[in-house]
Amino acid sequence: MSDPAWFTSAVVYQIYPRSFADSNGDGIGDLGGILQHVDHLADLGVDVVWLSPIxxxxxxxxxxxxxDYQDIDPLFGTLEQLDELIAALHDRGIKLVMDLVVNHTSDEHPWFVESAAGPDSPKRDWYIWRDGRDAQEPNNWGSFFSGSAWQLDEASGQYYLHLFDRKQPDLNWENEDVREAVYAMMRWWLDRGVDGFRMDVINFISKEQSFADAPPVPGERYVNAFQLFANGPRIHEFLAEMHERVFEGREGKHLTVGEMPGVTTEEAILYTDPARGEVDMVFQFEHVSIDQGPTSKWDWIGLDRLALKQSLHRWQTALAQQGWNSLYWDNHDQPRAVSRFGDDDPAYWEQSAKALATILHGMRGTPYVYQGEELGMTNYPFRSADEHRDVEAVNHWKRVLAEGLDQQAALTGMAKVGRDNARTPVQWDASEQAGFTTGEPWLPVNPNRSWLNAVSQVGKDGSVFEHYRALIRLRHEHPVFATGDFTGLMDNDPEIWAYVRTLDRQRLLVVANCSRAPRELELGDGWAGARLLLGSVDGRADVLRPGSITLAGWESRVYLLD
Ligand code: ISL
Ligand code: CA
Incomplete structure (x- = not known):
């Protein structure tokens, strides 16, 4: 095998700037705030920072x-501060990856303003304009953020497509000038010193050009036309072209990760096969859809942990020979991992946060840590609809009211899977605003900041933070974490999460008890003599003896045999 790619042993940290740290007291996180906390990232030991859009x-x-793709919003700071951040991170050996949002722009982008000027505009074709059908929308496609995916432009009488908010018109990737403009912008950022891109809903950029109706869903006026815009006819052509036009001939170790809702293992292999030159890795969505019912993301049906484990194990196995995957529990669009997949009851919170970390970071793939995850931050105790700020939740609630839908179910869904769970301020210390701001934060701080915060964990043996730090160090030290083969153990046990990684003579054993009750495990004599690399509970024997082991509630361990 040729040398494994550098990112196989790397760990990425995601910053959602609005909620990370506020340096000027306006209650909104900014670049100045990130600059104040770069040592937090260096302490944790991450290799790459992915910055959500600024x-x-x-x-x-x-x-x-x-x-404007080539300027910083004044809310977050200035281009000079971004240069400073790039330098501060590079000084510490950390790369910076920017968010690339090119399925759509704002309706206030000059490209769209020009496009909307009228049917004869030279940029008309840069977006997706269609005539209506019988004085209604061109088709039945629904927006991810409720309602139709088409917005009527009164002046021209035509509609434009927006898969997300009406203020997010979709670019027309069939138009070569659009593609060249995007590639030029990407090159501009690379020239400025950034190290790659996380590509927002990048598998949506090639749409089925018929713009036919999606199969109707009884009782729904607008439906998610997923199969007509995801992984479309020219998607591989566009990504290969982007790779060639942007990255070819460039020195350095760049990172590209495509966010791809609905991507299958078969498609992921194609997207990430190095020989095809598309992207380095994808974000798949299978494991973050398991607690969602068939109708929508708001239809929360509770977690089937066996299905969760089997899904992740299936991805491990499917990409064993070819392809590379990202590993993540949460991000700015998902509820907090420990509340969703672990157990955020204070008695189990710490062990379960560490168990989730152990399970994810032991796998094959590139692990991502979402800000606050390294502290075990939890969901926010949402009680009412007006506590939500996110456009997705706000629009959903409007629809619930307008159509007389079940309000209690909607509130439960919003509390369980609403995106603002991930967007409350990072809890730096125990003070009232958690050290996030000296003003009023744009979203309230979680009340558990009194005991759950960075100050109480950094440098404290046995803390969630120190556990993450140890896992990241292990990936750097032992190649078996990066490229070892994966074999799932006890695949039908809903509580024990266990697997083996193998590289040459090295064998790694990862075990976690995903339940409150202690569990005895028969490991078999083959593991006698294995060294405990990391455990979540203090005082366990350093070396495995023949026979069984007993894991306390939510305890996790990593053993190495070589
Ligand atoms: O989860 C989804 C579909 O399975 C959708 O909510 C959505 O496609 C997905 O979360 C895409 O998210 C990204 O694009 C959005 C933005 O609001 C998110 O924050 C971003 O991560 C539009 O740019
Ligand atoms: Ca600010």
């Missing part, structure tokens, strides 16, 4: 609606 934006979707 470009100029009307903030309809917290920056995922961009009106």
């Amino acid at each position: 470009y100029r934006s009307p903030q309809a979707d917290n920056g995922y609606d961009i009106s």
Whole structure:
């Protein structure tokens, strides 16, 4: 085998700037705040930072609606501060990856303003304009953020497509000038010193050009037309072209990760096969859809932990020979991992946060840590609809009211899977605003900041933070973490999460008890003599003896035999 790619042993940390740290007291996190905390990232030991969007934006979707790709929104700071951040990170050996949001722009982007000027505009074709059908939308496609995916432009009488908010019109990737403009922008950022891109919903950029109706869903006026815009006819062509036009001939170790809702293992292999030159890795969505019912993301049906484990193990096995995957429990769009997949009851919170970390970081793939995850931050105790700020939740609630849908079910869904769970301020210390701001934070701080915060964990033996730090160090030290083969153990046990990684003579054993009750495990004599690399409970024997072991509730361990 040729040398494994550098990112197989790397760990990425995601910053959602709005909620990370505020340096000027306006209650909104900013670049100045990130600059104050770069040592937190260096202490943790991560290799790459992925920064959610900080470009100029009307903030309809917290920056995922961009009106200028080549400037920083004053809310977050200046280009000079970004240069400073790149330098501060590079000084510490950390790369910076920017968010690339090019399925759509803001409706305030000059490209769209020009496109909307009229049917004869030279940029008309840069977006997706269609005539209506019988004085209604061109088709039945629904927006991810409720309602139709088409917005009527009164002046021209035509509609434009927006898969997300109406302030996020979709670019027309069939148009070569659009593609060249995007590639030029990407090169500009690489020239400025950034190390790659996380590509927002990048598997949506090639749409089925018929714009036919999606199969109707009884009782729904607008439906998710997923199969007509995800992984579309020219997607591989576009990504290969992007790779060639942007990265070819460039020195350095870049990182590209495609966010791809609905991607299958078969497609992921194609997207990430190095020989095809598309992206380094994908974000798949299978494991973050397991607690969702068939109708929508708000239809929360509770967690089937066996299904969760089997899903992740299936991805491990499917990409064993070819392809590379990202590993993540949460991000700015998902509820907090420990509340969703672990147990955030104070009695089990710490062990379960460490168990989730152990399970994920022991796998094959590139692990991602979402800000606050390294502290075991939890969901926010949402009680009412007006506590939510996110456009997705706000629009959903409007629809629930307008259509007389079940309010209690909607509130439960919003509390369980609403995106603002991940967006409450990072808890730096125990003070009232958790050290996030000297002003009023844009979203309230979780009340558990009194005991759950960075100050009480950094440098404290046995803390969640120190556990993450240890796992990241292990990936750097032992190649078996990066490239070892994966074999699932006890695949039908809903509580024990266990697997083996193998590389040459090295064998790694990862075991976690995903339940409150202690569990006895028969490991078999083959593991006698294995060294305990990391455990979540203090005082366990350093070396495994023949026979069984007993894991306390939510305890996890990593053993190495070589
Ligand atoms: O989960 C989803 C589909 O399975 C959708 O909510 C959505 O496609 C997905 O989360 C895409 O997210 C990204 O694009 C959005 C933005 O709001 C998110 O913050 C971003 O991560 C539009 O830019
Ligand atoms: Ca600020």
